[in-house]
Amino acid sequence: MSNQVGVLVMSYGTPQSMEDIEAYYTHIRRGNKPSEEQLRELTERYEAIVGGVFPLREHTNNQVESLEKTLAQDERASGVEFRCYQGLKHASPFIEDGVDAMAKDGIKRAVGIVLAPHYSMMSIGSYIKRAQAKAEEHGIEMSFVESYHLHPKLIEALSIRVSAKLDQFEEAGAKRDSVRVLFSAHSLPEKIVEMGDPYPEQLLETSKAVAKQAGIENWQFTWQSAGQTATPWLGPDILDTLQVLSKEQVEDVLVAPVGFVSDHLEVLYDLDIEAKAIAKELDMRLMRIDSLNNDPLYMETLSDCVIKSWQGIN
Ligand SMILES: CC1=C(CCC(=O)O)c2cc3nc(cc4[nH]c(cc5[nH]c(cc1n2)c(C)c5CCC(=O)O)c(CCC(=O)O)c4C)C(CCC(=O)O)=C3C
Ligand SMILES: [Fe+2]
Numbered sequence: 001m002s003n004q005v006g007v008l009v010m011s012y013g014t015p016q017s018m019e020d021i022e023a024y025y026t027h028i029r030r031g032n033k034p035s036e037e038q039l040r041e042l043t044e045r046y047e048a049i050v051g052g053v054f055p056l057r058e059h060t061n062n063q064v065e066s067l068e069k070t071l072a073q074d075e076r077a078s079g080v081e082f083r084c085y086q087g088l089k090h091a092s093p094f095i096e097d098g099v100d101a102m103a104k105d106g107i108k109r110a111v112g113i114v115l116a117p118h119y120s121m122m123s124i125g126s127y128i129k130r131a132q133a134k135a136e137e138h139g140i141e142m143s144f145v146e147s148y149h150l151h152p153k154l155i156e157a158l159s160i161r162v163s164a165k166l167d168q169f170e171e172a173g174a175k176r177d178s179v180r181v182l183f184s185a186h187s188l189p190e191k192i193v194e195m196g197d198p199y200p201e202q203l204l205e206t207s208k209a210v211a212k213q214a215g216i217e218n219w220q221f222t223w224q225s226a227g228q229t230a231t232p233w234l235g236p237d238i239l240d241t242l243q244v245l246s247k248e249q250v251e252d253v254l255v256a257p258v259g260f261v262s263d264h265l266e267v268l269y270d271l272d273i274e275a276k277a278i279a280k281e282l283d284m285r286l287m288r289i290d291s292l293n294n295d296p297l298y299m300e301t302l303s304d305c306v307i308k309s310w311q312g313i314n
Contacts, residue, residue: 004081006102006110006140007071007306009064010095010127013088014056014264020091021046027090049268059262059293060086063115063302066294070303077307083107089127096134103138110135111309112144113302115261117154117206119147120199122188143313145305149202150209153304157297158206158258159213161289165254166216168287179252180245181219183207185259186266187226187233200234206258224257224275225266238271239278246282253279255288261298263291 015024021043025034034042049055064084071082083105087098102110112131114124128144135142148154162181169179185203192199204221211219222241226233236244238255245253255271271288279286292298 003079004083004105004107005310006105006107007067007082007084008087008095008098008102008110008112008131008142009060009067009084009115009302010087010089010098010112010131011060011063011115012056012264013060013091013094014054015046015091016054016057018043018046018050024091045265045269048273049265055268056262056264059264059291060088060115062294063262063299066299067302067306070296070299071306074303074307076311080310082306082310087112087127087131089130095127095130099131099134099138099140102140107140109310109313110140110142111306111313112142113306113309114145115302116259117147117149117151117261118185118199118202118259119149120188120192120197121195122192122197123199141313143309145309147198147202148301148305149206151301151305153297153301155206155209155213157292157295157301158210158256158289160297161292162210162214162216162254162256165287165289166214169252169254169285172285174252174285177218178250179218179254180250181211181216181254181256182238182241183210183219183221184224184238184255184257184271187223187235187237189227189229190232190234193234203259207256210256210258225270238275242275242278242282242284242286246284251284253284253286255286257288257291261292263293267291 015021064086068084071077085098085101086093087095114127166176170176207221222236222238223234224238276286
């Protein structure tokens with residue numbers, strides 16, 4: 001039996017080009033085309049952040065490539081060749097394409113991991129379901145990493161980023177302790193709470209662990225990037241939180257979007273453009289921590305989780 005083990009690295013996906021936005025948005029909306037206005041609005045947000053390649057595509061490509069290299073260096077993997085395949089939720093190559101590619105290469109066993117640390121049945125749960133269904137069709141045995149929100153190397157990487165920005169606040173004349181750190185993540189429909197979804201709790205656990213390691217007490221958690229649907233989404237939203245903080249006379253805010261692992265629309269637009277504009281109106285200073293992208297500590301987090309998961313099926 002070949003010692004090739006597949007690694008299906010899953011991520012949200014982003015359009016290939018401006019012309020591709022409608023198809024992408026339609027896929028997110030489960031086959032329902034967006035209205036002209038919705039499409040125009042989303043296109044404008046992308047136009048504000050995209051230079052050449054869509055940022056998330058570049059970062060996902062780099063993360064997949066770096067993970068394969070990191071896995072090759074892990075001595076627990078000696079004698080095993082981990083081959084990484086990309087599988088995207090809403091864009092090509094889709095999750096199913098990634099599994100097909102593994103089957104074509106004769107892969108019999110594989111590990112699936114998502115480029116998002118926190119489990120929700122609406123996020124990770126659905127990635128896994130799709131991968132598992134396709135793997136079964138091909139007779140590929142797969143195990144999955146469900147979350148890694150408290151992995152020590154992830155916490156370390158995030159703490160380093162928080163501390164680095166607090167240094168910058170100090171250099172700019174702020175008192176370190178007076179900077180309010182806002183941990184944030186993508187909101188989800190409120191109904192997930194009744195369904196017992198671990199997502200909010202896991203996010204709070206990550207936030208607490210990072211706050212502890214970075215030695216900060218002045219922090220809170222807030223949601224961001226909620227969708228516009230008829231049902232309520234988890235709040236408070238960061239834009240409302242900024243208003244409240246302004247009334248509390250908070251002047252300095254550091255946003256740490258711990259639910260995301262790379263630079264993309266929700267970071268580059270929703271935080272860097274939208275939230276920053278509100279902060280400016282409120283006369284507050286707002287910074288955000290650098291994204292993980294292919295930080296070695298993040299790659300080692302993923303690599304460690306993949307190897308542990310593979311040991312479970314080996
Ligand atoms: C939990 C979660 C994550 C984090 C975990 C994970 O990474 O999986 C995440 C990440 C991302 N979400 C992204 C983009 C979008 N998400 C949308 C809409 C939605 N997101 C949802 C959830 C999440 N999304 C949900 C429940 C919807 C409503 C529709 C539905 O029920 O599915 C829409 C539609 C328009 C809008 O609502 O703004 C867009 C454009 C991008 C790519 C950005 C880029 O291209 O740079 C990324 C990384
Ligand atoms: Fe999303």
